[in-house]
Amino acid sequence: DSGVTQTPKHLITATGQRVTLRCSPRSGDLSVYWYQQSLDQGLQFLIQYYNGEERAKGNILERFSAQQFPDLHSELNLSSLELGDSALYFCASSVATSGGPQETQYFGPGTRLLVL
Amino acid sequence: EDKVVQSPLSLVVHEGDTVTLNCSYEVTNFRSLLWYKQEKKAPTFLFMLTSSGIEKKSGRLSSILDKKELFSILNITATQTGDSAVYLCAVAATGNQFYFGTGTSLTVIP
16 A cells, blocks of 8 residues: 555546546655556656646646645546546655655556546 | 657566566656556556666566666566566656656466
8 A cells, every 4th residue: 555545446437528536645745646547558647746836747638637735635637538538547646855856656546437 | 759668568477487677768858767566556666777787676676777778677586476567667857757668567377
């Protein structure tokens, strides 16, 4: 158990819908990262937040957005869902100092999203 | 385009064998290379490598980085069934970008 929690565990929805995935980082970790893992593309880095502020963006679609709240939990919002958005979404956290790199990330168990 | 390529895609060995997993990368502004083990759930961190030629070791697992040739290997000696997993290689670049390979699936047969 990494200490990172994600809800829900599974999510089934229809195309065109919007969903919100939630992540609570390990106690003391200030950085949260979101990843998408699909069968054909492996793990794709989406976005990172540090202490409430967006720090880095990867391959995140415009239909997707995220935020980190004052209590450091984070939410990933996926809208106008398409079949291709079906994937495992991981959240990871790390103890990142301001402006400094921190590669040791601890992953949550993931949310499996199925878009029908 | 930045990319990380792992080989082989899949490997099946018997308990006690030694395996070598490969990771090559083409990433601008390289910062570090990381190895993760992914069983049924979330990836778990194994190693972080930043300097060439310095072996990192943890029990039966070891890894080394070659920044000139842009690759890393992960060795597992005396494999056990509990080593069965997907092993992921990732490269961290400046700007907090992370690039993952598609992984090597290792199956260890008793």
